[in-house]
Amino acid sequence: EVQLVESGGGLVQPGGSLRLSCATSGFILSDYWMSWVRQAPGKGLEWVAKIQETGSEKEYVDSVKGRFTISRDNGKNSLYLQMNSLRVEDTALYYCARYSAYHLDYWGQGALVTVSS
């Protein structure tokens, strides 16, 4: 059974940093592109970033470029999102999701990040 479990969320002050982790199981992580998608409270889904199977290719939404870094450790079956210079508008539930071709076929339950002073 495919499982994605996010962790590392919490409350952080503006300008601070946080690192999200996504533990995966039930499939071979190195066979898949992976992604982070976020959802602000009461708002819609926003695609954040994606990473190629070996980590050699990465893509980000413009609003997080230069502040967020997506990475992975296939040996540890884990995906990460390092978030620096956090802003109030980054407050959201962050989902880890698996790509199958050009769509997201499995999603985690999300990790809540709250940026507030």
Add this chain to the structure above:
Amino acid sequence: QSALTQPRSVSGSPGQSVAISCTGTSSDVGGYNYVSWYQQHPDKAPKLMISDVTKRPSGVPDRFSGSKSGNTASLTISGLRAEDEADYYCCSYAGGPYVFGTGTKVTVL
């Protein structure tokens, strides 16, 4: 990377059909046949309903169907059921990044 445009809400009675539009540009929806649709119930993770414009994953009822014309994709739910009441989001590949739609709330009257 502007969000794709969806109607804020649509509604229908049980057994009826509803259609949700998803309008983008030639750089996303119109440029690729990589539009997917996701269903999200309150406080739940999104669930894939349609991939590659028209493909229905295993386990998704055939009441759900997708199509595309130009820069606009559509999701149609036929034979509406109470459990279809949820938020629906389209998503399109945009040549590197992806972009989601603004989301549509489907209400079953």
